[in-house]
Amino acid sequence: MSSLLVPARGWFRAPSGHERTWIGLALCWCLVLTLMMPFWHFRGKQNSRGEAYLVTPAGFQARVDKFIAATKVGEQNGIPVVSPAPGGDAYVLARMWSWSPILKLRQGETYRVHLSSLDLQHGFSLQPLNMNFQVMPGYDHVLTLTPTSKGTFTIVCNEFCGIGHSTMIGKIIVE
Amino acid sequence: MSSIVQTLADGTKRLVNPGRVCATTGLSVCSTAQRFIKLNAVAAVVFLLVGGVAALLLALTRWQTVHLLNAEWFYRIVTLHGLNMLIFWILFMEVAILYFTCTTPLNSKLFSKGVAWTSFGMMLTGAVMVDVVIFKGQGDVMMTSYLPLLAHPAFYFGIILVAVGTLIGVFNFFATLYIARRDKTYEGSMPLVTFGALAAAIIAVVTLLHGAIVMIPTFSYSMGWTPQPDPMWYRLIWWGLGHQSQQVNVCAMVACWYFLASVTTGARPLNEAVCRTAFVLYVLFINLASAHHLLVDPGIGATWKIWNTSYAMYLAVLASMIHGFTVPASVEVAMREKGYVRGLFGWLTSAPWGNPGFSGFFLSLVIFGFGGGITGVTLGTQQINIIAHNTLRIPGHFHVTVVGGTTLAFMALAYYVIPLIFEKDFIGRKFARVQPYLFGGGITMLAIGMSFAGSMGVPRRSWDIDIAGVYGPAAHLMLGLVGIGGIIAFTGLLIFVLLCVGTLLFGASTEGRAMTDWGVAKSVTGAPTAQLGEHDHSATKGTFVLTLIFLTCFAVYYFANWKALADVWPVR
Numbered sequence: 001m002s003s004l005l006v007p008a009r010g011w012f013r014a015p016s017g018h019e020r021t022w023i024g025l026a027l028c029w030c031l032v033l034t035l036m037m038p039f040w041h042f043r044g045k046q047n048s049r050g051e052a053y054l055v056t057p058a059g060f061q062a063r064v065d066k067f068i069a070a071t072k073v074g075e076q077n078g079i080p081v082v083s084p085a086p087g088g089d090a091y092v093l094a095r096m097w098s099w100s101p102i103l104k105l106r107q108g109e110t111y112r113v114h115l116s117s118l119d120l121q122h123g124f125s126l127q128p129l130n131m132n133f134q135v136m137p138g139y140d141h142v143l144t145l146t147p148t149s150k151g152t153f154t155i156v157c158n159e160f161c162g163i164g165h166s167t168m169i170g171k172i173i174v175e
Numbered sequence: 176m177s178s179i180v181q182t183l184a185d186g187t188k189r190l191v192n193p194g195r196v197c198a199t200t201g202l203s204v205c206s207t208a209q210r211f212i213k214l215n216a217v218a219a220v221v222f223l224l225v226g227g228v229a230a231l232l233l234a235l236t237r238w239q240t241v242h243l244l245n246a247e248w249f250y251r252i253v254t255l256h257g258l259n260m261l262i263f264w265i266l267f268m269e270v271a272i273l274y275f276t277c278t279t280p281l282n283s284k285l286f287s288k289g290v291a292w293t294s295f296g297m298m299l300t301g302a303v304m305v306d307v308v309i310f311k312g313q314g315d316v317m318m319t320s321y322l323p324l325l326a327h328p329a330f331y332f333g334i335i336l337v338a339v340g341t342l343i344g345v346f347n348f349f350a351t352l353y354i355a356r357r358d359k360t361y362e363g364s365m366p367l368v369t370f371g372a373l374a375a376a377i378i379a380v381v382t383l384l385h386g387a388i389v390m391i392p393t394f395s396y397s398m399g400w401t402p403q404p405d406p407m408w409y410r411l412i413w414w415g416l417g418h419q420s421q422q423v424n425v426c427a428m429v430a431c432w433y434f435l436a437s438v439t440t441g442a443r444p445l446n447e448a449v450c451r452t453a454f455v456l457y458v459l460f461i462n463l464a465s466a467h468h469l470l471v472d473p474g475i476g477a478t479w480k481i482w483n484t485s486y487a488m489y490l491a492v493l494a495s496m497i498h499g500f501t502v503p504a505s506v507e508v509a510m511r512e513k514g515y516v517r518g519l520f521g522w523l524t525s526a527p528w529g530n531p532g533f534s535g536f537f538l539s540l541v542i543f544g545f546g547g548g549i550t551g552v553t554l555g556t557q558q559i560n561i562i563a564h565n566t567l568r569i570p571g572h573f574h575v576t577v578v579g580g581t582t583l584a585f586m587a588l589a590y591y592v593i594p595l596i597f598e599k600d601f602i603g604r605k606f607a608r609v610q611p612y613l614f615g616g617g618i619t620m621l622a623i624g625m626s627f628a629g630s631m632g633v634p635r636r637s638w639d640i641d642i643a644g645v646y647g648p649a650a651h652l653m654l655g656l657v658g659i660g661g662i663i664a665f666t667g668l669l670i671f672v673l674l675c676v677g678t679l680l681f682g683a684s685t686e687g688r689a690m691t692d693w694g695v696a697k698s699v700t701g702a703p704t705a706q707l708g709e710h711d712h713s714a715t716k717g718t719f720v721l722t723l724i725f726l727t728c729f730a731v732y733y734f735a736n737w738k739a740l741a742d743v744w745p746v747r
Contacts, residue, residue, distance in 0.1 A: 002443035003367040003433040004202065004280045011364065011447040018715040019445060019500060022722055026496040029726060030489035036737070037481045037557050045745035046558055050480065052473030115473075121321050121406060123565045123634070127645040129743050130632040132564040134472045136406055137323060141473030146745040154645045158565040158634035160253075160317050160324075163246050166639040 048133070055140040060116045064091045068101050076102055076171070084111060092155070092170065094122040094135045096162055099155045099170025105147050107174050115141040123158035126172065132158060147174040194284065199595060199689040200438075208278040208285040212271045212596050214295055215344075216589070219267035220675055222302065223582075226259030227668040234621065234661020237654050239641060246638040250317070253636055255309045257318030261577065262334075262420070263302045266341050268585050269375065269427050270294065273348040275596070276372035276430065281365060283355035286347050294344035301336025304329050317636060319413060322393065322406045331394035338386040338416075345376050345383075367444050367451065371430030374454040379423045381462055385415030407474050414465035421573070422461040424581040425495070426454065428539065431584040432502045435536035438591060439527055440696045441513070442505035445715075450501050456494035460486040467551075470560035480557045492552055499544045499725065504718040506537075511714055514699030519717045530693040535587025535611035542615055543580030546622060547572060549729045559736045562743060565636075567657075568629030575622040578664075583615055586671050593675060594690035599682030601691075603674050610674070614667025617660050624656030630739075 015023055041047055055063075067089070071082040080101040084090040086109035093100050095118040105111060115124055115135045122135040133143060155170030194205040229252045235243040236252075244252060278285055285291060308314040313327035320326055352373070355361065365373070389412040395401045433450070436442040444450050466483030469475055486492060510522035527533045550572040554563045563569065590607060594600055601607055631650040633640055640646050640654075685691075 002441075003437040004200075005366050006361050006363045007367070007444075007447045009363060013446065013448055015446050015449045018719045019449060019504065022500045022719065023449070023493075023497060025726065026493050026500075029496075029729070030493050033492070033552065033556070033733070034485050034488045037485065040558050040737075041477055041481065044558060044741070045747075046561055046740050046743060047477060047747045048471045048480070048558065048561055049477045049747055050471075050473050050475040120323055125565065125632065125634060127632045127643065130562050130566065130630070131743050131746065132471055132561060132566065134469075134564070136473055138405070139407060139473040144747045148744050154643055156632070156634055156637075156643045156645070158637065159321070160250065160636045162315075162324075163250065165250075166246070166637045167642050169643050 046131075051142040051144075052136075053140040053142070054138060055116055057116075057118045057137055060091075060093065060114075060140060061118060063114075064093045064100070067091045072101075073104065079171075081173075086111070088112070089114060092124070093118065094124070094157070094168075095119055097157070097164035097168035099157075099168065102171045102173065104173045104175065107147055107150050110144060110146045113143045113145050115143065120161045121159045122161050122168070123156075125156040125158040127154045127156050129153065134159065147172075150174050197279075197595060198685070198687055202279050203282050204596070205278040205284040207288050207291070208274045209596055211285065211288075211291040211295065212274050212592070215267045215271035215274070216592060216596075217679075218295075218299060218302075219264050219271065219585075220589075220672055222259045222263035222267065223668065224672045225306065226256050226264055227665055227672070229256035229259065230668075231661060231665040234658050234665070236638065238658025238661075239639075239651055239654050241658060242639070244638075247312075247315075249638040250315050250636075251309060251312060254315060254317050255306065258305055258309070258334075259302075260582075261318060262337065265420075265424055265577070265581065265585075266337065267298065269379070269423060270298070270341060270344040271592075272427055272430070272588075273344065273372055273376060275592075276369045277348045277351040277355070280369045281352070281355040281361050283351055283358070283360040286350035286354055290343060290347045290350070294340045294347060297336045297340030297343065299340075301333040301338075301340060304333030304336065308333065319417065320393070321413075322396075322403060322409045325397055328394055328397040331390050331397055335387065335390050335394060338383045338390065342380065342383045345379050348372070348376050364447075367447060368430050368434045370451055371426055371433060371454055374458050375423050375426035375430065377458050378419060378426060378461060382416055382419035382423060385412055385419065389413045389416060407472070410469060410472065411465075411475075414468045415462065418465040418467060419462050421577055422457060422464070422491075424577055425461075426457055428543070428581040428584040429454075429495075429498050429502075431588050432498070432536055432540055433505075435532050435584070435587055435591070436502055436506050436509075438695070439530050439533035439536070439693075440506050440509045442509040445501055445505050445508060449497060453494040453497040453501075456490050456497075460491040460494075463487060464491065464555065467555040467560075470555070470557050471564045477557070484555050484557050489552070492548075495544075495548055496722075499540070499548070500718060500722050502540060503537075503721060504715040507718050508714050510696055513696055515696070519720055522717060525696070527694045527696050529608050530695065531590045531607045531611050532587050532693055533695075534608075535583050535590065535615075538611055538615040539580050539584040539587065542575050542583065542619055544725060545728060546575030546619065547580050548576075549732050550626065551576060552729075553733050553736050556733075556736070559740055561746070562736070562740055563629065565634060566629035567625040567633045567635050570635050571622045571625030571627075571629055574618055574625065579615055579618040579622065583611060583618075586614065587611060589671070589675060590693060591690075593678055593682070594685055597679060598685045599678050600685050601674060601678050602682050603677065604691075604693075606670050607674055610667055610670045612667075613670065614664055617662070617664030617667055619660070621657050621660030621664055624653045624658075624660055628653035628657065 074081040117137040157168035314330040
């Protein structure tokens, strides 16, 4: 019952024995956990810096339209397929319930991929790689992305956006 | 005011406030507090049942082979499940725990009956309002209700009522602490369980203020009075509510662990200063962890993300790791003092595993630590979140913290609350003894299924994954595990609810006598009577080995995830 009773006087004392050893070990582990993130920020290749710019949905739509007009190379099921210049900007627009356009990228090249939404929040989830980023209306979220593997990749929406949420599928092709 | 004098076991006398003296523990029970503990606990269990039925429906829908609900009802039931389980069941139960911890251990009466009624009335009205809006199909916005998704104004108003009602209950707790101190109902420092509850209450105030800051403008927007708040601002503040409220649960759960360790094995805290410091670390650092949900969001920089997600320097994680040692260590010392000294783990194998108060608490400790703690820190690492955000790994994590951890601990607590506060002996005791294993096992299986499916990229909150055409048989197998684990856990939950309700209706009264013992650890004949000190290295060696195993698992899982991250495309 002792944890329900008033502790005896003089309870405030330093830890000792195994308890002290464990606290020391745990504190060291916490230091490792803390240092790993700045280390990866400078040395690692996968980071989320949250680079973003304010944009109105109409403004983003206009930029996407211009981008599609300049880089369009085809169409799949009514969705334009675009081939942006390596090192340049690419746009993916999210809306209920589609991703547009389909990006055709080159392996090993770096692109600045702009993500935004016309309506609700959406989730950019690139499969089967399983890379996930938040897509917000009003924010132009820029990912500086380097595809290192070839193939057709699927964009799945993983932020609930209404009844058609699970049908919101897009595509990125890497050649 | 009629007072009685109570004589404690050690011969000291103390004043007892109106109420009764518990025939089992010899502690005083305030009759007003008792009434509101009952009311809040009953409401909690009702919402647990609503959320539980919802859980079963969801598990059977995510299991692609069964795929029970249609899309519309799936999202409706996800919303219902989240709010009833994470908010209503937990908050009502926590108010009950607060009323208990500020009265009985302090030998005090509850500050105010009127305040308690106001709190209960507002919480109940709000919760019912939210559930009605959801069932009418006017609140299909998930528990998070991210703007620009918009629900009926009554949805937000209901949540505000629940939040303010809870705040009023928390005020009653603080006021009771004040009058207990003023009237000198106890001398010295408050007991550890009350201290833990105090930490939970402080975090609850900060949490609920975030709730008010985010919900009031959203309610006003839903009424058409003010423009739409910024959706990024909404996420930032909402998680001050959404994440921190789970830390209230952690505090309340740890306080339950200390309580149940004491009543089932006679454990006493090894070093009160260490236990209390750990609670203070929660209060100081846990609110930073709201950043866990914003790690791949736009508009927030890496510095902000890294600093906040690390809780300054993982000091709140340190707190949990301390409790993860001190709780089992106190049990080990108590068991060794009773004569269970064989080997490293003789104390553990001889523990009262047939007592649902003990098995529920210890399983909660193990599931929370090994399952929830390790996954939580890893998924909350800034960069690793890229391969986890909004996948099923996230619910895989929080089902072993808030369900396998908190809910199971609260269930274990109920095996003592009902005999001691409702004064009814449990019926169906054989079922009660297996219930924690069924529930804990089921939820662990469900969480494992979710975590692995999430590692394969399966999104959370998604009605159907086959449309995407990228998930193979392994992902489907894992979703099957979610379904089966969900059925087992629901069976455990249903047994719990039926036992509680059945006991209230048909249980034998314990008025004026001790409760029927669930089976606590008894001293071995001929055991040495001397108390073991914390300096005695042999006294806690089993726990020390257990925590080293824990640390090894932690490190393996953590670095395996860095490796998995290194394998995806470079991005910045």
